[in-house]
Amino acid sequence: ETGVTQTPRHLVMGMTNKKSLKCEQHLGHNAMYWYKQSAKKPLELMFVYSLEERVENNSVPSRFSPECPNSSHLFLHLHTLQPEDSALYLCASSQDRAGGGTDTQYFGPGTRLTVL
Amino acid sequence: EDKVVQSPLSLVVHEGDTVTLNCSYEVTNFRSLLWYKQEKKAPTFLFMLTSSGIEKKSGRLSSILDKKELFSILNITATQTGDSAVYLCAVVRGNTGKLIFGQGTTLQVKP
Numbered sequence: 001e002t003g004v005t006q007t008p009r010h011l012v013m014g015m016t017n018k019k020s021l022k023c024e025q026h027l028g029h030n031a032m033y034w035y036k037q038s039a040k041k042p043l044e045l046m047f048v049y050s051l052e053e054r055v056e057n058n059s060v061p062s063r064f065s066p067e068c069p070n071s072s073h074l075f076l077h078l079h080t081l082q083p084e085d086s087a088l089y090l091c092a093s094s095q096d097r098a099g100g101g102t103d104t105q106y107f108g109p110g111t112r113l114t115v116l
Numbered sequence: 117e118d119k120v121v122q123s124p125l126s127l128v129v130h131e132g133d134t135v136t137l138n139c140s141y142e143v144t145n146f147r148s149l150l151w152y153k154q155e156k157k158a159p160t161f162l163f164m165l166t167s168s169g170i171e172k173k174s175g176r177l178s179s180i181l182d183k184k185e186l187f188s189i190l191n192i193t194a195t196q197t198g199d200s201a202v203y204l205c206a207v208v209r210g211n212t213g214k215l216i217f218g219q220g221t222t223l224q225v226k227p
Contacts, residue, residue, distance in 0.1 A: 002158065002160070004158075033215075040219075041219070042120075042217040042218060042219050042220065043159075043204070043206075043215075043217040045214060045215060045216075048214070056214060090158060090159075104150065104161050104164055105150075105161075105215065106161065107152075107158035107159050107160070108158055109158045110158055
């Protein structure tokens, strides 16, 4: 247990569905991240939130929409996804995004998403 | 363009062997280098390296960073089947805290 939880753990959805992934961290961290891990590819950073403000968006398609209502919760809203969006979506948190905090990110267990 | 390259991409050894995993990088404004172990789902943190030449050690695992030659190695001695996993190297870039991951090395340890 890393102190970062994600729900659901598995999700199957059609291309016309709307769903949301949830991440919660119990570590008192100030920064949270969404990553995508596709088969045989490196981890891809999608979004970074620091103190609830989005600070980096790595040119992710608009069908992925993040939301960070507070420093402990992070959502990824999904709509009209494509089959190539099927992947493992990982949430992570760190003490601080930059500066005086540590750089170590602690990952949740991930959500395995399948888009039919 | 920033990049992190790991080698080998996959490795099969027998229990008791010693392995060395490599990670080289070209990253603007390097801040630190992290090693993770990923078995089923989420990566688990192993080491964070910021200074050259200082070995970090945890049990049978150790790692060192060379900031002049821009690489790091992860050593595992007396390997066990439980060491089978994907080992990820990531570099933290400058003030953004952005993590750039390598492709990973898949290690399989046979009994």
